[in-house]
Amino acid sequence: MAFEFLDEKFFLGLGGAAGYVMAGGMAFSRYWMSNKAKNANDAQHVDMLDRQERSLDRLEKENAQLRGLLDAKDQEVRQYFKELSLSNAKLQMIEQQIHLLKEQNELLSAQVARLTDTNKELASEVAHLRATMRT
Numbered sequence: 001m002a003f004e005f006l007d008e009k010f011f012l013g014l015g016g017a018a019g020y021v022m023a024g025g026m027a028f029s030r031y032w033m034s035n036k037a038k039n040a041n042d043a044q045h046v047d048m049l050d051r052q053e054r055s056l057d058r059l060e061k062e063n064a065q066l067r068g069l070l071d072a073k074d075q076e077v078r079q080y081f082k083e084l085s086l087s088n089a090k091l092q093m094i095e096q097q098i099h100l101l102k103e104q105n106e107l108l109s110a111q112v113a114r115l116t117d118t119n120k121e122l123a124s125e126v127a128h129l130r131a132t133m134r135t
Helices: 008-134
Strands: none
């Protein structure tokens, strides 16, 4: 008589409650697994973002190094261009001086030729005067 409540209605209620408990357990399990998957996915996203951030930092450092190298090369090219400009200016001055020296050489050559001719005439006159004085 202590177990009078164990009748057909009790077992039907107990079966219904067991169904609800199982459905609730399955829903909770599905919810728990879904959250576990979301957490794993979030962790993967965080890891991926962390890797991307480290990669971005590395690329920024490399970019800064390359910019420094580019600036150094740019300064070197500017220096070479400056030296080349100075060399070209010196070369033009030298070419002008050579041209002037050639002109001067031509004038001096003409003067030497005239002096040589004059000297020959003088020598022939001196020889002629000596010859006339001996006679």
